[in-house]
Amino acid sequence: MDITTPPTRNHALLDWVASMAKLCGPDHIHWVTGTDAEHGELTAEALKQGVIKPLSKEKRPGCYIAYSSPNDVARVEHLTFICTPTKEEAGPTNNWMAPDEAYKKLGALFEGSMKGRTMYVVPYVMGPLGSPFSKIGIELTDSVYVVLNMRIMTRMGRPALDMLGDHGEFNHGLHSMLDVNPDRRFICHFPQDNTIWSVGSNYGGNVLLGKKCLALRIGSYLGKTEGWMAEHMLILGVESPEGQVTYVAAAFPSACGKTNFAMLIPPKRFNGWRVWTVGDDIAWMRVGPDGRLWAINPEAGYFGVAPGTSFYSNATAMNTIRKDTLFTNVALTEDGDVWWEGMGTPPEHLTDWQGRPWVKGSPEKAAHPNSRFTAPAANNANLSPFVENPSGVPISAIIFGGRRATTVPLVLQSFNWAHGVYLGATLGSETTAAAVGKVGVVRRDPMAMLPFCGYDMGEYFAHWLAMQKKLVHPPKIFMVNWFRQDENGKFLWPGYGENMRVLKWVLDRALGHVGAQETVLGWVPRGTDLDLAGVDISEEDFSKVMRIDTKEWLVEIDAQQELFERLARTMPKEMVLQRELLRARLERLDQD
Numbered sequence: 037m038d039i040t041t042p043p044t045r046n047h048a049l050l051d052w053v054a055s056m057a058k059l060c061g062p063d064h065i066h067w068v069t070g071t072d073a074e075h076g077e078l079t080a081e082a083l084k085q086g087v088i089k090p091l092s093k094e095k096r097p098g099c100y101i102a103y104s105s106p107n108d109v110a111r112v113e114h115l116t117f118i119c120t121p122t123k124e125e126a127g128p129t130n131n132w133m134a135p136d137e138a139y140k141k142l143g144a145l146f147e148g149s150m151k152g153r154t155m156y157v158v159p160y161v162m163g164p165l166g167s168p169f170s171k172i173g174i175e176l177t178d179s180v181y182v183v184l185n186m187r188i189m190t191r192m193g194r195p196a197l198d199m200l201g202d203h204g205e206f207n208h209g210l211h212s213m214l215d216v217n218p219d220r221r222f223i224c225h226f227p228q229d230n231t232i233w234s235v236g237s238n239y240g241g242n243v244l245l246g247k248k249c250l251a252l253r254i255g256s257y258l259g260k261t262e263g264w265m266a267e268h269m270l271i272l273g274v275e276s277p278e279g280q281v282t283y284v285a286a287a288f289p290s291a292c293g294k295t296n297f298a299m300l301i302p303p304k305r306f307n308g309w310r311v312w313t314v315g316d317d318i319a320w321m322r323v324g325p326d327g328r329l330w331a332i333n334p335e336a337g338y339f340g341v342a343p344g345t346s347f348y349s350n351a352t353a354m355n356t357i358r359k360d361t362l363f364t365n366v367a368l369t370e371d372g373d374v375w376w377e378g379m380g381t382p383p384e385h386l387t388d389w390q391g392r393p394w395v396k397g398s399p400e401k402a403a404h405p406n407s408r409f410t411a412p413a414a415n416n417a418n419l420s421p422f423v424e425n426p427s428g429v430p431i432s433a434i435i436f437g438g439r440r441a442t443t444v445p446l447v448l449q450s451f452n453w454a455h456g457v458y459l460g461a462t463l464g465s466e467t468t469a470a471a472v473g474k475v476g477v478v479r480r481d482p483m484a485m486l487p488f489c490g491y492d493m494g495e496y497f498a499h500w501l502a503m504q505k506k507l508v509h510p511p512k513i514f515m516v517n518w519f520r521q522d523e524n525g526k527f528l529w530p531g532y533g534e535n536m537r538v539l540k541w542v543l544d545r546a547l548g549h550v551g552a553q554e555t556v557l558g559w560v561p562r563g564t565d566l567d568l569a570g571v572d573i574s575e576e577d578f579s580k581v582m583r584i585d586t587k588e589w590l591v592e593i594d595a596q597q598e599l600f601e602r603l604a605r606t607m608p609k610e611m612v613l614q615r616e617l618l619r620a621r622l623e624r625l626d627q628d
């Protein structure tokens with residue numbers, strides 16, 4: 037076995053790498069340092085292996101395109117396991133495997149899996165370097181594609197080892213692609229051991245172990261035990277013309293526009309306003325000494341959904357991905373550029389995401405619906421200057437949003453923290469292409485964390501409720517729905533930049549600048565409090581988008597029953613009572 041010199045004296049790390057190498061049997065071990073020179077070598081290696089292809093140097097400098105196996109294009113929730121000593125700890129919404137069984141089963145798959153391959157040792161930090169909020173992980177992987185992605189998504193290499201030192205704690209991540217076969221694909225989390233084992237996939241969410249696996253599944257478990265929160269939330273800062281910046285965290289299920297919202301460009305009407313991106317997918321939040329909730333973005337890049345991204349929907353992202361970006365499963369133009377559905381008019385000819393010729397007008401999608409860009413946050417012209425702040429940014433408002441064609445109004449504010457937790461806990465959303473399975477069916481996705489909570493969801497709600505005790509200045513909680521449709525299936529709200537109107541009301545409420553009108557569901561904007569000047573929406577459509585229909589809500593409450601039943605063992609009483617209170621209010625209204 038050929039080994040680059042381990043740049044560490046951390047014995048726990050050296051011993052663990054040695055034992056995993058013994059199990060997987062790679063020909064080489066490469067300790068990743070993260071330098072530019074090394075990046076050049078890894079890129080050359082990936083090109084040689086045919087894992088990536090260069091894009092046009094003029095159009096996309098430093099950019100590459102990769103294609104995954106057609107059987108490996110999204111997260112696989114049915115093959116994702118939480119391996120806690122008891123099934124109860126994982127809870128009824130997670131797949132569970134006993135730790136011994138999982139180590140045995142996956143151990144047999146890992147055995148000799150890296151023969152003829154290189155094992156890359158990838159040290160990385162989630163969170164700003166040197167921040168006490170940050171966590172260190174080591175991912176052992178046989179995929180050079182993973183290493184190239186981790187370089188963008190995390191603080192990878194030597195700085196991570198320096199932060200770890202000789203004795204530090206780290207997450208133990210082991211990944212092998214094997215033969216990318218869905219029959220031999222498992223993503224297992226061992227929260228008690230701070231360990232993740234992933235086999236048989238090479239798709240981002242399954243294999244970039246810092247992201248969903250560490251930052252959310254293991255992170256939420258650590259958050260519960262250490263008294264903080266790991267959430268599937270973007271973080272943004274809104275700067276007023278006077279220079280006051282207010283921070284908001286927002287949870288939306290996968291592929292519901294978090295990246296677009298995090299990079300929002302205010303419309304003309306909001307001259308002098310600016311939105312700063314702190315993060316687009318994950319927030320780690322702690323109560324600060326001032327009693328406010330402070331959030332960091334543990335990531336260093338964006339693993340964004342490409343389809344639908346355009347200069348209209350997200351100009352900031354389009355500019356971010358101009359250089360140094362890795363594209364996966366998008367279509368390729370004849371002049372070495374990328375294209376996907378929703379970007380604009382397609383060229384006459386493309387090569388589709390499976391390498392097949394594609395002609396304009398073809399009914400087939402040229403890019404996979406879950407195709408992605410991996411881009412450095414540093415490319416974002418609106419990146420918050422506080423993104424590296426070791427203590428994060430103070431959050432004044434939390435937003436929950438789903439993708440709902442009916443029922444859920446454009447915006448409302450919860451009555452209080454517990455009611456806000458109830459709104460988040462019962463969030464429903466139509467499924468998207470980000471996970472394998474049927475698209476477009478409403479499922480409960482509590483706090484957009486259903487696929488990402490590393491322990492029992494009822495306990496997770498209890499943790500949310502318990503956080504209130506520590507918060508002297510809790511953020512105000514809101515619910516939004518950008519996706520409501522009319523009877524003909526047309527979206528009622530223009531969305532994208534116009535969401536600034538809603539955001540402004542959220543800020544006004546969070547900062548106590550405006551009153552509001554009470555409804556059965558929560559507080560909503562009064563007459564003119566939501567600035568609609570210049571928005572392309574009729575009065576009638578606006579009333580439709582804000583409509584709270586008693587009958588629909590009685591059905592919605594019934595649709596929450598399955599979640600309440602599944603989580604009955606640990607569902608906090610407050611959640612049950614919130615639901616009953618809402619039911620009583622709705623029934624009274626329905627009778628009147």
Ligand code: OXD
Pocket residue numbers: 111241289290291317339470471
């Ligand atoms: C993601 C997801 O990739 O949520 O962020 O699937």
Ligand code: MN
Pocket residue numbers: 268289290291317
């Ligand atoms: Mn996500």
